[in-house]
Amino acid sequence: MIGDADDRPDLGAMLVRLARSLLVVEKPILEAHDISMWGYAVLTALRDEPMRTQTALARSIGADKTRIIAILDELQRRELIDRDPDPADRRVRLLRLTASGRAVQSEAQAAIRAAEATLLDQLPPPDRQAFLQALVTLDNAAA
Amino acid sequence: MIGDADDRPDLGAMLVRLARSLLVVEKPILEAHDISMWGYAVLTALRDEPMRTQTALARSIGADKTRIIAILDELQRRELIDRDPDPADRRVRLLRLTASGRAVQSEAQAAIRAAEATLLDQLPPPDRQAFLQALVTLDNAAA
DNA sequence: TATTGTTATACTCTATAACTATA
DNA sequence: TATAGTTATAGAGTATAACAATA
Known part of the structure; x- marks a missing residue:
């Protein structure tokens, strides 16, 4: 285990803390766009592709x-x-965004991404890219 | 923003999903050691240093x-x-682990770390180190 | 009066089961 | 009978406020 840097908080603890602090930051942003966290999740899911069932x-x-x-x-x-x-x-029920829904999603996401950038700016750019890449990999694997 | 790889899920969405999937994996592990998530958090916090108040x-x-x-x-x-x-x-109230508490924390943490490793193994070792390092940096910054 | 720990209460989120309407 | 959507209910988790003991 040499070099494995085990002297750190548990992975789960760090992820939960980070996720929670991001939710705290994003909540007022979504409120400013007058949508809830789940509402935003729905709009974002439908932006990529319409869905044939609510389930x-x-x-x-x-x-x-x-x-x-x-x-x-x-x-x-x-x-x-x-x-x-x-x-x-x-x-x-066939589900898809209206033009208005697409606009709201787009504006909210831009604000969300800007807030994310403020956090990510605390990492040097190369580390930032590596971090995001690893996160995407793990996200796909966990799904 | 060239090369910024913006074509990815929102950071918050990925973190929440990953955190949740880790909690799902860890829950049976903690149950096997007969402690709750919060119980484990308390034992782990007290392992590093006794505390003088519950607050x-x-x-x-x-x-x-x-x-x-x-x-x-x-x-x-x-x-x-x-x-x-x-x-x-x-x-x-002065709070500190008993010898027995220290043993339970240590055994539970070993099992937790092993489960984490299974997830982290999906990253090539250098990426893994970079990911953990970035996570520790952001975790400290967010605190 | 201010602070630590505690209890009680209410509120939010989530999960489960039961119902309807279609197939 | 099986499935999509809906409603109702109960449970867990959480936050807030009020209280007792001590300083």
């Missing part, structure tokens, strides 16, 4: 299908998403 | 002072910690 959307953002219903109600009411029954199978 | 301990692990009371009750009942009134100021 699939829920799973893609790591939520329960019952948990996103109130979120979808709100997003639909504000006309940020379309949510239409599929004519081919009237049980399912 | 200080709570803050050091990012918890509320009211939230650790049941945890301390349990740890004390099982004789994993000592929790004695300070003769110099009878309001405060």
